[in-house]
Each structure stands twice: as C-alpha cells, then as structure tokens.
Amino acid sequence: MKAVLPLVSLSLLWATSYNWPCLPFDQPHWVNGTFCECRSGSSGDIDHFHSGIDIDLPGGNAVFSVIDGTVTSIGTPDDYGINSWVRVGRYAYVHVIPNPILSVGSSVTAYQTILGWTNSWNHIHFKDGYPGDEINPIRQDGGITPLDDPYDPWVNDLRFYLDGTQTEFPSDQIYGRVDIVSRAMDHTDDGPIGWDNGVYAIGYEILDSAGTVVRALTIPFQFDHIPSQSYVHNVYAPGSNTSVYRYIVTNHLSGNHSLDVTGWSQGTYVARVIAWDPYGHVDTLSRVFRVTESDTIPPPAPRLAGIRQVGTGFQLHWEPSPASDLAGYRLYFSYDLEEWQLYQDEVQLPAGTDSLRVESFPDDITIYLRMTARDNAPFPNESAPSEIAAYRGSPVNRILIMENLTDDHTRLHPEEIVAHLPGWNYGLQAMYTATLPTRDLNADLVIFLTGRARTGTLTPDQITLWTGHPVWVLGAKPAALVNQDSLL
Incomplete structure (x- = not known):
C-alpha cells in the first residue's frame, strides 16, 4: 500500500543517483540494513544510528566506486580490523579490504576500478556523505538504483x-x-x-x-x-x-x-x-x-470464610470484597509460613467468585493459604493479605476448627491447637463464619474458638449441630452455652 508522505526539500545532491557498487551494477541487490537503524556497540544495545545501508555481498567479492574521482582516505585491516574501508569523495565503502595498489590520491573510474574486496562480514556498509553528514542512500528520485521494493513495512x-x-x-x-x-x-x-x-x-x-x-x-x-x-x-x-x-x-x-x-x-x-x-x-x-484517573488505593482485603475437606481434596470459601473496581483475587500458599507462592491470580479468580475447589491434595501435609484482592486500576493495586487458613487432609482424626471472628479476637494459629495432640495423625479444617453449611462436614473433633467476647460469638444452634461429637471450646464461653450438655 502506498501513501503520501511529507518529504524534505530536494536538492541537487539529494537527486543524485548512482548504480550499485558491486556486480551486476544495474540490478537490485539485497539490503541487509537500512539508514538510521539502531545499532549496538560499546555502550550497549542502543549505541548509535546506522550511518549507511548494508549491501549483501559475500566475502571476497569486488567492490567498485560509484563515481569517478580520487581516493580520499583508506582504513586498513591492520588499523581498523573488520571496519576497514576505502573512501572516494563523499562515498565510503566499509567492511572492505582495500586494494593494495590504491593509496590516498589514487584516481578511480566508476564501475571499473576495484576499490577492494568484502571481508568476512559479507556486506558493504555503503555511506553517502562525510562523517556526521550522511544522507539516506535509499530515496525517491535519487540515491542507489535500481532498487525493487514492492513490500510494505x-x-x-x-x-x-x-x-x-x-x-x-x-x-x-x-x-x-x-x-x-x-x-x-x-x-x-x-x-x-x-x-x-x-x-x-x-x-x-x-x-x-x-x-x-x-x-x-x-x-x-x-x-x-x-x-x-x-x-x-x-x-x-x-x-x-x-x-x-x-x-x-x-x-x-x-x-x-x-x-x-x-x-x-x-x-x-x-x-x-x-x-x-x-x-x-x-x-x-x-x-x-x-x-482514566490515577488510582493508588488498594481494595479491602478479602475475608476467609472457611476451608473444608471435600473428597480427596478441599474447598476454600471467602466473602466477596466490596470494592467497586475489583478485578479479582490472588491466592497464595505456603508449607512453612515463611515462603509464600502465588497459586492463582485474578484471571483464574475474577470478581464474583467466592470459592475454590482443589480436587486432590495429599494426606498428612499441612498447607497454609491466604488471599489478596486486586483492583482494575491502570496499575493494579493489591490489598493486604487476608488471615491465614490451614488445611490438612486425613481419613481419620479429622479436626474442625470453628472460629467466629470479632474485632477484638486474636486468632490462635491452628498448629498451636493441634500441638496439644501429640502422636495424632490428624486432618485439619476451619470455619471462620456461621454462614456456611456445616452438616456435610465430617469431623472427629470440633474445636470452637470464641474469642475474648463473653457474648454473641457462638450460638447454641452451632453447638447442637455437633451433638455426639467431641467438642472443645477455647476462649470465653458465652453464657448461653454454660448448660449445654454437648459440652460436658
């Protein structure tokens, strides 16, 4: 596709055209590099602008002048290595081993005098102009010709x-x-x-x-x-x-x-x-x-609702974040409470999700989980982490921790509780709110954590669900539970 592009003012120099400096002179050659490309160098990947074009020509092939004139400078391989050159007037031919019969001042004839031969870099770096004043050799109505370029960038x-x-x-x-x-x-x-x-x-x-x-x-x-x-x-x-x-x-x-x-x-x-x-x-x-506007305010942290054994795996529940710009959640896990790794992010746990099912998890390994919320700001903000949930799978001695959080409650770590059960092969689940169904949970020991509050943290109905199960209550007992036979 072609389009009109504003061009700089033309001059006689700009309109000057010439054939290729290698055989065949009047046929297009491959271009391995264009004018002002980025070039790497001693200062790094972005070192300088490419000051010419690179004409593909395998090593050992002859290079010719595109004008009649005299040699104005020569850079030998002994002095300049791979960058050796010959210059005739405003045109320079680099990566060329100079013809030994030439010296500064030698007369050359266009397309007849061999200036030298390409070296192992297999191309001519061809420059139209003096150092620091080069112009693009590929241009409309001038420059190197013929050049057949039917392709779009x-x-x-x-x-x-x-x-x-x-x-x-x-x-x-x-x-x-x-x-x-x-x-x-x-x-x-x-x-x-x-x-x-x-x-x-x-x-x-x-x-x-x-x-x-x-x-x-x-x-x-x-x-x-x-x-x-x-x-x-x-x-x-x-x-x-x-x-x-x-x-x-x-x-x-x-x-x-x-x-x-x-x-x-x-x-x-x-x-x-x-x-x-x-x-x-x-x-x-x-x-x-x-x-949009800049947004640096993170969403509220999600609140875990519980983790329970389901089949050979487990299911984690949480309460949705109220953030209006919520993108989703990130779930992290740890085996030692020191190193945390990302398990799933807001792509797998978008806004609107409130649970995650893990189909299979090994028995007798304790895993710790915590979550954050992420918003959809231009640079997403991530909340502080939630409280930590712990899970351990086991077919026997399954412990269910029932914890009803209040603002003044300091959570006991699950491992602090089960540390009082030496020698047990135990499973560990946890419920942090009274909103989840509990009748389908299988437990061999139920532990209620009631916090420091003396009322309102635990209801008789919650205890009644577990009649016939061994039950512990840790923390201040609400008065309504004092006479519950299931606790005796």
Whole structure:
C-alpha cells in the first residue's frame, strides 16, 4: 500500500543517483540494513544510528566506486580490523579490504576500478556523505538504483508507558504523561535479512471513539539525514538492538516528549501508529485505550470464610470484597509460613467468585493459604493479605476448627491447637463464619474458638449441630452455652 508522505526539500545532491557498487551494477541487490537503524556497540544495545545501508555481498567479492574521482582516505585491516574501508569523495565503502595498489590520491573510474574486496562480514556498509553528514542512500528520485521494493513495512505492536520510564501500563487504561512505543520494521527484499530492516519514517495520531482526530498526525522520525548520535536514545526504546527497532513515537528527535492526556475527557480513544518506507509504502496499527484517573488505593482485603475437606481434596470459601473496581483475587500458599507462592491470580479468580475447589491434595501435609484482592486500576493495586487458613487432609482424626471472628479476637494459629495432640495423625479444617453449611462436614473433633467476647460469638444452634461429637471450646464461653450438655 502506498501513501503520501511529507518529504524534505530536494536538492541537487539529494537527486543524485548512482548504480550499485558491486556486480551486476544495474540490478537490485539485497539490503541487509537500512539508514538510521539502531545499532549496538560499546555502550550497549542502543549505541548509535546506522550511518549507511548494508549491501549483501559475500566475502571476497569486488567492490567498485560509484563515481569517478580520487581516493580520499583508506582504513586498513591492520588499523581498523573488520571496519576497514576505502573512501572516494563523499562515498565510503566499509567492511572492505582495500586494494593494495590504491593509496590516498589514487584516481578511480566508476564501475571499473576495484576499490577492494568484502571481508568476512559479507556486506558493504555503503555511506553517502562525510562523517556526521550522511544522507539516506535509499530515496525517491535519487540515491542507489535500481532498487525493487514492492513490500510494505510492518508495525508489529503498540504499547503505553509512563513518560520517560520502562513502566508499561498493564492494561489499556492510561493517565498523565504517556510514551507510545512501537516496534516496527521494513521489508525491503527477500534476502536473508531483508524482512527485518529499520523503517524510513514513523509517527502517530489519536482519534476519539467517534473517529474524530484529536491529536493530529505527528511524524517525529524521518530519516533523510543522519541525526546527532546523541539523539539515539530519544528514538529507540529499551529492548532495541541491531535487529529489533522499538520507536518512542511520542518523543521528539532532539529530546523527550510525551502524549499528555491530563485533563482529557475520560473515555475511549484510538492510538494509531503509521510507518513508511522511502517509496511511500505504509503500514498502520491501531490500539483502543481508555483515559482514566490515577488510582493508588488498594481494595479491602478479602475475608476467609472457611476451608473444608471435600473428597480427596478441599474447598476454600471467602466473602466477596466490596470494592467497586475489583478485578479479582490472588491466592497464595505456603508449607512453612515463611515462603509464600502465588497459586492463582485474578484471571483464574475474577470478581464474583467466592470459592475454590482443589480436587486432590495429599494426606498428612499441612498447607497454609491466604488471599489478596486486586483492583482494575491502570496499575493494579493489591490489598493486604487476608488471615491465614490451614488445611490438612486425613481419613481419620479429622479436626474442625470453628472460629467466629470479632474485632477484638486474636486468632490462635491452628498448629498451636493441634500441638496439644501429640502422636495424632490428624486432618485439619476451619470455619471462620456461621454462614456456611456445616452438616456435610465430617469431623472427629470440633474445636470452637470464641474469642475474648463473653457474648454473641457462638450460638447454641452451632453447638447442637455437633451433638455426639467431641467438642472443645477455647476462649470465653458465652453464657448461653454454660448448660449445654454437648459440652460436658
């Protein structure tokens, strides 16, 4: 697909064209690297802009000048290693072993004089311009020719980050000052690397939900002329390197910038990133996002209701969080109360769930569980953890802890209770509210924890359910229970 792209003013220099510096001169060659791509180097993955184009040419093949002229500089392998070169006027040929018959001042004839031969890097790094003043050798109405490029570039993704950071918005909700980062690449040819080159130009625009443009098309990067190498981090985001190009399309070439949605009406918008090659081929990628407010308040912690043996496993119950922006819950487990691991998150336990069934769990192993709640803020907030529940499976000596929590109650840890049963092979379940059905629970010992409150923490009906079972009551006994025969 082709589209009109604003171009810089043409000059006689810009309109100058030339054939390829290798045989056959008048036929297209593969391009392994484009102008101003990200290049890794001594300072890291994002080190500098690529100052030319890479022309695929296996080692040992002859390299020719594209103009008549004289040799103006030579860099030998002894001095520059793999980066040896020959320069004729404004054109440089790098990764070339210089022809030993040439020296500075030697006259050369276009497409006749052999400047040298490609080395083991198997390409010519061809530069149009003097150091720091190079222009793009691939351009409309000039530059290297013929070049057959029928392919569109490709915009691979579009992501949102807090301005100037590597902190990505984890959902499509954004606020404040935002960086839009997009991975894009140009497909120049069907050579071994021709599908993964840097793009010529890239920009973005913002539309509202009705399709009206609210931020006009901005093209911060259009690579006709080499920028200052100090600007490379303004263009390329972390994660870029010699073969990956992640453009910060909301930046300016010369410095940091952002999309500032502060004060925008909350609601749905569309970000659209557009990339071009030098011949007007274009690709576009859109992403819907929502402008919202910053939210740093975590939801209330969930309250566990109980854990009980079901078949060869168990079922955990909890009371739903009242948070209006609840995304769901996270369940953590531990075997030693020190190291906690995430078992399921808000994807498996979304808002609206209040129980989890574990179909199978080994007997004679105690597992501890606790939960948190997560909201759906742009950067989700997680609540403090709930109280801890304990479960231990066993076919015999099954203990049920009935605990009715009050604000002034300090919970005894289940292991503190069963520590008084030396030598028992025991199972452990727990009920923390009176709202769950208990008649289907099998227990060989029922322990009621009543807390410090003297009234209102335990009802006769709860005790009656367990008539005929051994029962312990730990804590202050409500007066209503004093004469219960089942406790004697």
